[in-house]
Amino acid sequence: MGEKQVKVVFTPSGRRGSFPEKTPLLDAARSLGVDIDSVCGGRGLCGRCQIICAEGEFPKHQISSKKEHLSPISDTERNYSQRKKSLAEGRRLSCHTLLLDDCVIDVPPGSQVHRQVVRKEAEYRDIELDTSTRLYCVDVPEPDMEIPKGDLQHLFDALEDSWGLVDLTCDINLLNDLQPLLKANSRTLTVAVHRNRTIIALWSGFHDIAYGVAVDVGSTTVAAHMCDLSSGEILASSSLMNPQIRFGEDLMSRVSYVMMHPEGAKEMTSAIREALNTLFDGVVKQVNGSISDILEITLVANPIMHHLLLGIDPVELGGAPFALTIASAVEVPARELDLRINNGGRLYVLPCIAGHVGADTAGVILSEEPHQQDAMTLLVDVGTNAEIVLGDKNRLLACSSPTGPAFEGAQISSGQRAAAGAIERVRINPETLEPRFKVIGSDLWSNQSDFQEEIIKFGITGICGSGIIEVVAEMYLAGVITVDGIIDGSLINKTARVVEDGRTFSYVLHVDENETNNLQSQSSILITQNDIRQIQLAKAALYAGVKLLMDKLAIEKIDRIRLAGAFGSHISVRHAMILGLIPDCVLDQVSSAGNAAGTGARIALLNQHSRGMIEKLVMEIEKIETALEPRFQEYFVDAMAFPNKTDTFANLFSVVKRPLEKKVLSAKSGRKRRRK
């Protein structure tokens, strides 16, 4: 009689086959091409190969499956449970479990190499885990005088035999460590292989920790998320202010700094690189880990941050034609940019789209997938430059528009960054014209009884971007400003909130408690005519950019709008639409995309194929240069009005009452008020 054959079916893949009795399950799985993880190569050390034997009748497969159809729990499994953590009920290490009879074997998600990493946002596909760096444990044969080959070749051969890895190369910096590491642990090594091509790190013996960090370098904030490359899980996050702020608040002032200081670019390059090193130390510390376990970084940034990080002078990005030195993705050993992770660790920087549309927008696209959508989708990342992408599965267009720093609180008389004490929400009673507001740091509205007590710690210090958008939109709805953005001076007779301010008028949003008799004291918060003008200029630039893209696509309406970035997360979409900052759309189809650029960096970290996909897609995106488009000015002028001179905003005004058109009295001349 021949050897007994047993049937096995693996779920969820459905792969099936017959094997001789006592075949190790991991071998059976491998031979069927079942997606099952392993780092230790079947030594019972890594615990990645866990399976569950399904119990019951499976008529479809003609299998009666029982856990007794597998070999009894082995010593290796018991040791694993003692050494690492107990195997959960019903779990087995497939590398140390033999097939004794027919069975159905479930490979749980945590044991699959290409498992799905769940994204919080319900409407998005999960990320398929497929990292570009993986660990492999291997026994390297002893050198043999009869077979004269170097230890590196022995290592390559062992990796081919055990793991099927072929045509490998090795980071030259590792060669000096190879023989000592081989000696230290009976010639057992763990290697990190990047892109199935290059050995980038070595450990003596078995090692199963591999981290990757996804970084979003913004002009204000730099944020990092450290992920476990074997599970995709975010283990630690950290952020800090971009230290380049000391060279200039916004991007253009940083470019000016470079123009005026011969060493300026170098100074900013080392500042951002040091900031990244601080972040790497910070995230690793949160898990009591080692910096040498960070094997990969993926990074997104706007074009100027991108160039400075790479050590490229960004001066050409300061003016037309905004020429990038390099637009394509960059992949280099991180050490070449003085980034201190594992010495062989790699950095991948997503591609830029155009001179003003950077790798951060590539990240937003990777995260939001407008190219997969039937719905005509607008993605807007508002910063000093608004980066705008519009399209669907057929065609994608991108441009940027110079919104300036008004939405960040700059150029606004009482403007400030979003921080405790900044007004962030505003409502104005259309009858009395009295405002109420909320400040960052408190959940109470200003007309609630405990408000004063609650804000005593930080006071009311100014108004941030989301507050400015709301107050201007509310002023328009309440009739304090006209369609053209003029503060109605005739209201001076109706409310003390409107005051003369030189040749124009201002709206008093907040009066300091101690200065109630002086509405225009330095500590009061006024919305001046010039503030309104700055918001008009900023929102008109953004809207004109969107209109140009709509023109190019020959479309009249947009189905959904996603607002990316910190600003997009905090603003009220309703108020943004009332201003005409974004085009008319069904309101519940407008939402925040959160830190989509950062999510894009995380996708690129966890799924290597996404890199090739975004590199290809970026080439296909049609780039529109707003400065060269003759209709930009026309759209810009129309968009100076609230919400727009020509566009009717039918969706918006089906749910929001349109204010009456009114004539405005001009202000009498008066004393010019001095403000900081």
Ligand code: FES
């Ligand atoms: S393969 Fe590592 S424990 Fe089974």
